[in-house]
Amino acid sequence: MAGTHKRNTEPMRASARCGAKTRQGTPCRAPAVKGKQRCRMHGGAKGSGAPKGNNNALKHGLYTAEAKAMNTYIRDLLRDGKRQIGDF
Numbered sequence: 840m841a842g843t844h845k846r847n848t849e850p851m852r853a854s855a856r857c858g859a860k861t862r863q864g865t866p867c868r869a870p871a872v873k874g875k876q877r878c879r880m881h882g883g884a885k886g887s888g889a890p891k892g893n894n895n896a897l898k899h900g901l902y903t904a905e906a907k908a909m910n911t912y913i914r915d916l917l918r919d920g921k922r923q924i925g926d927f
């Protein structure tokens with residue numbers, strides 16, 4: 840009886856993996872937490888990471904949410920302008 844059940848492990852095996860490097864130097868093979876790049880042991884756990892607005896590691900501010908939003912806005916503006924010029 841036992842061992843005859845065909846298990847469907849494909850969705851489990853297809854999930855994104857944690858990209859952390861282990862102490863052996865090999866990549867971690869645990870599944871990453873949903874919406875994150877790391878597993879629960881490597882910083883993907885709920886509540887881990889810096890709080891929003893933390894400036895402890897700020898160096899130049901080129902990658903802050905504010906700067907990224909500004910870049911997106913400018914890119915969209917340029918794209919829109921180019922598209923309108925292209926219509927002539």
Ligand SMILES: [Zn+2]
Pocket residue numbers: 857858859867868869877878879880881
């Ligand atoms: Zn991991």
